[in-house]
Amino acid sequence: MFHGVMMQSFQPPRxxxxxxxxxxxxxxxxxxxxxxxxxxxxxxxxxxxxxxKAALQRLFNAPExxxxxxxxxxxxxxxxxxMNLLEPGDRAVIAINGAFxxxxxxxxxxxxxxxxxVDHAWGEPVDPARVEAALAEAPAKVLAFVHxxxxxxxxxxxxxxxxxARRHGALSIVDCVTSLxxxxxxxxxxxxDVIYSGTQKCLSAPPGLSPIAxxxxxxxxxxxxxxxxxxxxxxxxxxxxxxxxxGGRTYHHTAPINALYxxxxxxxxxxxxxxxxxxxxxxxxHEALVAGLEAAGLELLVAEPHRLPQLxxxxxxxxIDEAAVRAHALAKWDLELGAGLGPLKGQIWRIxxxxxxxxxxxxxxxxxxxxxxxxxxxxxxxxxxxxxxADARLAx
Ligand SMILES: *Cc1c(COP(=O)(O)O)cnc(C)c1O
Numbered sequence: 050m051f052h053g054v055m056m057q058s059f060q061p062p063r064x065x066x067x068x069x070x071x072x073x074x075x076x077x078x079x080x081x082x083x084x085x086x087x088x089x090x091x092x093x094x095x096x097x098x099x100x101x102k103a104a105l106q107r108l109f110n111a112p113e114x115x116x117x118x119x120x121x122x123x124x125x126x127x128x129x130x131x132m133n134l135l136e137p138g139d140r141a142v143i144a145i146n147g148a149f150x151x152x153x154x155x156x157x158x159x160x161x162x163x164x165x166x167v168d169h170a171w172g173e174p175v176d177p178a179r180v181e182a183a184l185a186e187a188p189a190k191v192l193a194f195v196h197x198x199x200x201x202x203x204x205x206x207x208x209x210x211x212x213x214a215r216r217h218g219a220l221s222i223v224d225c226v227t228s229l230x231x232x233x234x235x236x237x238x239x240x241x242d243v244i245y246s247g248t249q250k251c252l253s254a255p256p257g258l259s260p261i262a263x264x265x266x267x268x269x270x271x272x273x274x275x276x277x278x279x280x281x282x283x284x285x286x287x288x289x290x291x292x293x294x295x296g297g298r299t300y301h302h303t304a305p306i307n308a309l310y311x312x313x314x315x316x317x318x319x320x321x322x323x324x325x326x327x328x329x330x331x332x333x334x335h336e337a338l339v340a341g342l343e344a345a346g347l348e349l350l351v352a353e354p355h356r357l358p359q360l361x362x363x364x365x366x367x368x369i370d371e372a373a374v375r376a377h378a379l380a381k382w383d384l385e386l387g388a389g390l391g392p393l394k395g396q397i398w399r400i401x402x403x404x405x406x407x408x409x410x411x412x413x414x415x416x417x418x419x420x421x422x423x424x425x426x427x428x429x430x431x432x433x434x435x436x437x438x439a440d441a442r443l444a445x
Contacts, residue, residue, distance in 0.1 A: 064379075065406070067415055068387035069199045069360060070227070071249035071256050072403035074311075078254050081314035082307050089304045098292065101309060104316045105260050108229065108324070109244055111236035114262035117292040118312055119245075119283065120305050123226040126245025126259035128156055129283035130222045131193070133263075133271050134243065137161030139190040142183045142219065144175040146205070147198035148390045149224055157193070160279065165189070171392055172362070174355040175205040177213055184217035190270075192219045197228035199250070200390045202362035202399065203351045204232065211239040220267055226250055229260070230319060230404060231331045231359035242267040248308075251331070251359055253404030254315040257308050315404075327404075331358040333443070334407040338400065341416040341439035345423070345430045350397050359407065361400040362393070369426055371395050377422035384418050409443050 066073045087094050105116035119125045131153060135141055141162040143154040146169035157164045165186075167179050175194050184192060192214040196207045207223055214221040220242040225234045230251030236244050242264045249256035263271075263285065271278070271285050278284035282302060291301035319327060335358030339349065342363060350362035365371040371388065375398065378384040387399030400415060416439055420432040 063383050065382070065384045065411065065414065067401050067406050067411060068385045069399045069401055070247070070403060072251070072253050072401060072406040074253055074255055075315075075318065075405045077318060078311050078314045082255070082311040084307070084310050086306050089306055090298065090300070094304075094306065095298065097309065097313060098304070101313055101316070102292065104313070104320070105262065107320070108260070108316065109225075109234055109236045109262045110238065111244070111262040114236055114244075114264050115268060115289065115293075116260065116262045117288065118248075118309065119259040119261055119288075120257075120302060120308075121259060121282075122249070122256045123245065123247030123259050124152070125283065126226070126247065126261045127153060127224060128280060129259075129261055129285065130243040130245055131156040132160055132280040132283055133278050133285045134191050134220055134222065134267065135160040135162040136274055136276060138163065140165065140187060141191040141193065142167065142180065142189045144180055144192075144194040144205070144210070145169065146173055146175050146201065146203060147171050147195065148200035149195045149198060149226070150193075153193045153195070153222070153224070157191075162190075172201045172203055172350045174203045175210060177206060177209045180210060181213045181217070184213060184219055189217065189219045191222055192217075193222035193224075195224040196234070197225065197232065197357050197360065199227040199360050199399075201350060201393065202357045202360040203355050204228075204357045205355075207241070208235075208239045211241045214242075215240055220270060227357070227360060227403070230324075230327060231407075232357065233328055236262050236264075240264075248312055248315070250401075251327075251404045252312070252315045252319065253406070254311045255308065257305060258312050260312075331402060331407050334358065334402045334409070334412050335361065337409065337412045337439040337442040338402060338415065340442045341412065341435045342419075344435045344438035345416070345420060350393070359401060359403045361402065362389075362397045363400060364397055365395065366423075366428060369423065369428055371398065373426065374398065374419070374422040377425055378418045381421065382414065382418040384415065386415070412439055412443070
């Protein structure tokens with residue numbers, strides 16, 4: 050018996066999203082999501098699927114890769130990559146420099162692989178020399194790493210790491226969930242095997258889809274597997290009977306039709322702006338934010354050369370209540386900031402400048418809210434000077 054359950058439409062509060070994702074979704078994308086649902090085998094929808102596949106090839110710079118959006122969030126891309134490439138007994142080298150590398154290692158273990166982790170302190174980029182040593186020790190089927198570690202704000206050198214994988218005959222898996230759209234992702238130049246992403250970080254669509262790209266080598270490895278992929282939904286052989294296109298589609302699952310309208314619109318917007326222009330915009334907003342943070346006496350976790358523009362991990366000063374600052378920003382400014390994970394819990398804030406949340410307005414609003422929240426705890430900051438420092442970078 051469900052006594053007195055009176056449901057009403059859900060009206061989300063107004064929020065400004067500057068955490069580790071989701072980022073602000075532009076009205077154009079929200080409007081696209083609300084367009085009429087059509088059948089997933091409708092010829093018009095199939096044309097949309099073809100357009101999205103081609104757009105993803107352009108997005109990843111992966112003209113020779115098979116690209117599809119998986120019907121689940123970024124973690125599904127990770128799971129698809131690991132489950133399709135690894136079979137029981139395969140050796141997998143996994144670089145861990147934050148939460149997401151750890152998740153990959155957990156999945157590889159579940160796939161039955163012999164997992165060799167290369168562990169780093171959180172906040173460091175992946176060390177190519179140590180990865181190379183692990184691959185040189187014994188042949189590995191896969192090298193997996195995170196390009197943009199969202200839990201720490203560190204950027205790793207994907208080109209070098211994919212090159213090392215190639216030299217040692219391993220297939221590379223690159224987590225580009227947070228990098229895609231915010232910093233350069235180039236599957237062809239890296240000669241990367243499997244790259245996946247998500248929609249709610251720098252693409253600024255709602256969460257729920259995971260664009261993935263697979264090289265010809267990766268596809269051959271999957272067709273040559275000794276046993277079936279253990280995850281049915283993400284089995285790339287089955288998936289391509291649906292998304293492959295050539296020679297008619299067969300039912301596999303029902304594509305999340307409206308979510309794909311949203312992804313499509315976000316890609317239209319990204320190509321209108323230009324991918325390189327979007328990368329430059331993220332870098333500029335990051336520089337302005339950092340100028341303001343430094344003027345406020347705050348420090349970043351990651352050393353300058355390895356910082357991600359789209360995810361800024363800021364050290365919590367001594368004597369400041371980390372959670373109270375985020376609560377203040379949310380209560381007074383409708384502003385969502387991220388907290389630290391794992392060993393960084395309570396130690397950092399994570400400020401996202403992702404996609405539509407990477408604008409001068411977001412930078413100024415975030416700095417204003419932070420200064421106010423710090424002042425409320427007796428940490429004196431000159432808000433005008435902080436904003437002036439950011440403005441000087443924005444004007445440069
Ligand atoms: C967000 C994120 C994921 C997981 O994506 P979900 O959409 O939350 O499943 C994986 N890797 C990285 C680097 C991420 O930032």
